[in-house]
Amino acid sequence: xxxxxxxxxxxxxxxxxxxxxxxxxxxxxxxxxxxxxxxxxxxxxxxxxxxxxxxxxxxxxxxxxxxxxxxxxxxxxxxxxxxxxxxxxxxxxxxxxxxxxxxxxxxxxxxxxxxxxxxxxxxxxxxxxxxxxxxxxxxxxxxxxxxxxxxxxxxxxxxxxxxxxxxxxxxxxxxxxxxxxxxxxxxxxxxxxxxxxxxxxxxxxxxxxxxxxxxxxxxxxxxxxxxxxxxxxxxxxxxxxxxxxxxxxxxxxxxxxxxxxxxxxxxxxxxxxxxxxxxxxxxxxxxxxxxxxxxxxxxxxxxxxxxxxxxxxxxxxxxxxxxxxxxxxxxxxxxx
Numbered sequence: 008x009x010x011x012x013x014x015x016x017x018x019x020x021x022x023x024x025x026x027x028x029x030x031x032x033x034x035x036x037x038x039x040x041x042x043x044x045x046x047x048x049x050x051x052x053x054x055x056x057x058x059x060x061x062x063x064x065x066x067x068x069x070x071x072x073x074x075x076x077x078x079x080x081x082x083x084x085x086x087x088x089x090x091x092x093x094x095x096x097x098x099x100x101x102x103x104x105x106x107x108x109x110x111x112x113x114x115x116x117x118x119x120x121x122x123x124x125x126x127x128x129x130x131x132x133x134x135x136x137x138x139x140x141x142x143x144x145x146x147x148x149x150x151x152x153x154x155x156x157x158x159x160x161x162x163x164x165x166x167x168x169x170x171x172x173x174x175x176x177x178x179x180x181x182x183x184x185x186x187x188x189x190x191x192x193x194x195x196x197x198x199x200x201x202x203x204x205x206x207x208x209x210x211x212x213x214x215x216x217x218x219x220x221x222x223x224x225x226x227x228x229x230x231x232x233x234x235x236x237x238x239x240x241x242x243x244x245x246x247x248x249x250x251x252x253x254x255x256x257x258x259x260x261x262x263x264x265x266x267x268x269x270x271x272x273x274x275x276x277x278x279x280x281x282x283x284x285x286x287x288x289x290x291x292x293x294x295x296x297x298x299x300x301x302x303x304x305x306x307x308x309x310x311x312x313x314x315x316x317x318x319x320x321x322x323x324x325x326x327x328x329x330x331x332x333x334x335x336x337x338x339x340x341x342x343x
Contacts, residue, residue, distance in 0.1 A: 008279050009160060009184060013170045014191035015201045016046075019221040022250060023191050024169040025052035029261050030272040031165050032124035037106045039116065041168040042130040043151045049169045050128060053119050054258060065132020066115045066154070067147030076110050077101050077157045083320055089313045092149025093180060093299040095292065096157050097320025102330050103157050105164040111154070122261040129154075148181065155184040156295055159330045162283050180298025182208060186282040187215040189275060192236070194220060194228035199235045206239070212294060215282050217241040219275070241278055242271045288326035295325075 012024035021044065028040045042049035050060035066073065074090040081099035084090055096102060103109060116127040131147040148171065160166060168185070182188070182205070190205055192198045202218060209216040220232045220243035232240050249264045264272075296319050299307075303315035323329065 008162070008164065008186045008283060009155060009158070009166045009168070010279050011168050011170050011182070011185040011188040012191060013182075013188055013201065013205065014221075015193075015197060018191045018193055018198060018201075019244075020191040021046075021048045021052050021169050022254075023189070023219060023221065023244065024167055025049060026250075026264070026268070026272055027189075027275055028053065028126055028167050029121050030269075030276055031167070032121040032126050033261055034276075035124055037164050038124075038126040039105055039166045040119070040126050040128045041151055041154075041166065042128070043148050044131075044169050044171050047130055047133050050119075050130065052253070053121065053126075053128065054253075055119065056256070063117055063128065063130045063132075064115050065147075066129055066150035067132040069114050070147075070150050072114050073111055073150055073153060077103075077153060081320075083318045085313060089311045089315065089318070090153075091299075091302060091307045091311065091315065092152045093156070093295065093302045093307075094153065094315070094318055095295040095299055095320075095323075096325060096329070097318070097323045100157060102159050102325070103154065104330065105158070105160050105166060115150075152181045152184065155181065156325075159325060159327060161327070162280070165279070180294060180301075183212045183214055183294045183298070185214065186286060187217065187279050189217055189219050189241075190239075191219045191221050192232065193222050194231045199232070202236055202239075213290065215285065217278055219244065219271075222246075242274045244268060244271050289324050292324045 012020045012027070014020040028038055031038045040049060040053065047060070050063055071087055074087045077096070077100060078084050078087060078090060079099050079101040081097050083097050084094065103111060112127060116129045118125045119128045131151060151168065158166065188205065188209065190202050192202050205216055208214070216239060218232070218236045218240045220229070220240060223229055223232070223243040223245050229243060232243065247265055247268055249259055249268070252258055299319065300316060307315045
């Protein structure tokens, strides 16, 4: 399952995404956690110190390697230079699985030990002032989008992405790459403003959206959120002494997290699993194509000097059968 955590800056989405990753790891499930936020804090929220977080390999700096591996022998992609963040897979492309070993994970993922299990952590890399508002910034998150576009995940396998704050992910199609999106909202007008933006886009593209109310202190806060988001409100979270200790760098064992908050995380887990039966690989693939054509026409063709619409394989649908075919092709392809 592909799961996104979104919300305005300071809403607590990184903290909640890290708690959800811990919840999944405690069940023994395979998990890939991805920090796609401008502020790279997921590593610290998962218990890494500053030096360990700084040493994490940046996906954005390894974009050529990622493109080269995913391109594989796809004849529709003339070169790595013509691949953009929305380039969809086709026959000959290399696909990714959550639990496998491959050069992308070798270069970009690192294991993080948590209570009850180990997860893979991937990060876009730190952003600088020169990145913001220009192509370099989107190329960094574009590495995550390419990763998701070539990923075939199954039930009880999880990819959890801490998205960039606010509505910036609408600049591409990445917000459609998830089975479910958890929007973390505080009980304030600013706290629900991002929800309204996401709700509009989610409806147009069939994205499953649920709201997690954070920093809820009483009935008045709960009533406010219910009035603003209605049935999209899945669960609320209040003060946590466990989280306060974690933020000081001294997290207790995860099993000591307050019972009410453990229950909230289990509800997130159940909601994510329930979306599996809604999965439609044909729609997922068609959405990839839709956003690829938009990006090709708006800037991609001009920047690469190629007709990027020609990269679309009309007979290809991402899914389990595509994974089996890709594996078969890789065995038949001679290596140097």
